[in-house]
Amino acid sequence: MIEGKKIRKVFKSGIFGGKTVVAVDNVDITVYDGETVALVGESGSGKSTLGRILLMLIKPDEGRVIFDGVDLTKLKGRELRRFRTKMQLIPQNPEEALDPRWRIYDSIAEPIRIHKLAGSRNEEEELILELIRAVGLKEEHLNRYPHELSGGELQRAVIARALTLNPKFIVCDEPTSMLDISTQASIVRLLVEFQKRLGISYLFITHDLELAEVIADRILVMRNGKIVDERSLH
Amino acid sequence: MLEIEDLKVYFRTNAGKVKAVDGVSFEVKRGERFTLIGESGSGKSVLAQAILRLLPKNAEVSGKVLFDGRNLIELGEEDMRKIRGREIAWIPQSQSSLNPVLTVGFQCAEPVIEHFRMDRRSVFAKVVRLFEFLGIGGNRVENYPHQFSGGMRQRVLVAMGISADPKLIIADEPTKGLDASKRSQIVELFEKVGDKTMLIITHDLNFAENLADKIAVMYCGKIVEVSPTKEFFSEPLHPYSRGLLDSLPSRGLKPIKGFQPSMINPPKGCRFRDRCEFASERCKSEPPLINLNGRFVRCWLYDRR
Incomplete structure (x- = not known):
């Protein structure tokens, strides 16, 4: 379970930070285990910023991010890195x-190498082959x-990379908006299948x-940095 | 108004010939909004570029593109220049099609200055009126492209397309990269332009449903179906059209099995047969384009001979 409490983020621009934009304004958000929460909103509403704050890729100005009872905003470097394996991002533009x-191959292997998950080259290769078959790619794509x-x-390759570390929480930031309609359907199906299998x-x-209505358990609507509507679907 | 007959565009590459457009025929009538849908790699953008002769030199083009009776394929570059912008306008995709160092007003005025030799002041007034009309705001003609949002930039491109009052507008994926609410604004914008003849290229089915009179579906360089919009969405004919509609979130999000074949070596006969649930032995030979009460479909399923 991941929780964001009273999260606020202000971006400053211009000389001496004269212009400010409140990207995320005092937001409370919870995503329960095995749940899909859709965050919808227009471009510029702050939804990507909020997603990246929950992953601690952007530091919030105020508020806390709590992952399985641990306050991530209080952690530093090495301690935080332990949690990075459990949270992943699938970005918009593959x-x-x-x-x-x-x-x-190397892009998918990178997280395995950083977190030393494979004892040997052979083990690494086996892991990666298993992963790419699961996402529907062929061995020849690796080269x-x-x-x-x-x-x-x-x-699919980006999803394979995100899955290498066996994460519990994934932020999918418009993963299909750049894809064709029939490709979108197969990618969304793939994501749902992994959720069922891996929780x-x-x-x-x-x-x-x-x-959002098709895939989510809950929909949150964001506008001008605030969550303005919440709807349960199931 | 625009008649395309057996148009073929082949690209010579090191890996072999890519048949991007392979024997396409259709007709756009005056005042019609004709929409070409297809996924990336289906050849729809190449087709549009072939009409305006904007393709690179390694493209081999054959067939006919008849515009008001003239075959554009055979025209010289000088004559073509008089047609581009003046008679046929091109509205490109919003990403990076504007010159970043010129004001948007100047870029919209350019086709008018180029084709009409009007004096600058009246051209300027015309562009201001056009900006007001399209909801951009007349005071923004002196702005540069980076000062606009994605949706506004698309409006500027539309203004640029219609400033010289062309007979035919070709729009290439006008909703690409815009979010849902912006897309409905683009529909309104195209409605505003009025009863102009348009050839719209898109892979956005919702956009096509809201705007088009007629829909043509392209798959691997061939047109597989041409239907009036309503009939297309209620009762698509070609198995690929059905697959495309079924993969919409609102219609079950069912993917089409398999992948699009390579354009260098496409399957013989029907190009969709490896992914088609109705495929049979006869699909190994090229299916004919069958006329079904004014709708057209390229599939053996509808062959009653």
Whole structure:
């Protein structure tokens, strides 16, 4: 379970920080285990900022982020890193999510190497092969570079990378808005399948209300940095 | 008004010939909003660029593009320049199609200055009126592209497209990268432009449903169905059209099995057959375009011979 309590984030711009934008304004949010919460709103409403704060990729100005009872805003460097394995991001634009100069294999292997999950090269390879089969890619895709894959294939690779560390909470930031309709359907199906199998909870950020209604247990509507509406669907 | 007959666009590449558009025929009537839908890689943007002759040199184009009786494929570059912008306008995708160092007002005035030799002051007044009309605000003509949001930038592109009062407007994915509420504004915007003949290219089915009179579906370089909008959404004919509609969130989010085949070496016969649940032996030969009470479909299922 992840909880955000009274989260506030102000961005300053201009000389001496003269202009301020309140991106997230005093927001309370909870995502329970195994739940899918859709966060909908127009561009600029602060939904991506809120998602990144819950992952502690952006530090909030005020408020706390509590993951399984631990206050993440109080943790530092190494302690926080332990929790990073449990929370992942699937970004909007798969083309920009992967290093263009790395083969797909290395991008998926990176988190395994950083967190030393595999004892040997062989073990690492087995892990990765298992993962890419699960997301519907073939072995031959691993040796390619990002520009040699289609949008749908890339998003599958990004999902494989996000799953390497067995996360409990994933923020999906408009994962299908750049994809074709039939590709969107297969990617969303894939995400739902993993949730059933692994019990992951999702914060699904989207501006497509129809899509939100189909996949989410709960819908939160965000406007001007505030959550203005909440609806349960099941 | 616009008749396309057996249009083929092949690209020579190191890996072989890419048949991006392979024998496409259709007709856009005066005043009609004709929408071409298809997924990325289906060849729909290449088709539009072929009409305006905007393709790179390694493209081999054959067939006919008849615009008011003239075959655009055979026109010289000089004659083509007189048609682009003046008679056929092109509204490109909103991402990065505006020149960042020129004011938007100047960019909208350019086609008018180019084609009509009007004096600058009256052109300027015309652009201001156009901006007011499209809801951009006449006071924003002196602004630069970066000062606009995505939705506003799309409006500017529409203003640019219609400033010289063309006969035909070709719009390439006008809703790409915009969020849901902005998309409905773009529909209103196109409604405002009125009864102009339009060829709209999109993969946004909701947008097409709201705007189009007629829908053509493109798959792997071929048109597989042409239907009036209402009939298309209530009773799609081609198995691919059905698959596309079923993958909409509101219609069950059911993906089409398999992947789009490579355009260098597409399957012989029907190009959809590997992904089609109705595929049979005869799909291995090229299906004909069948006329069903004024609707067209390229599929053996509808062959009653």
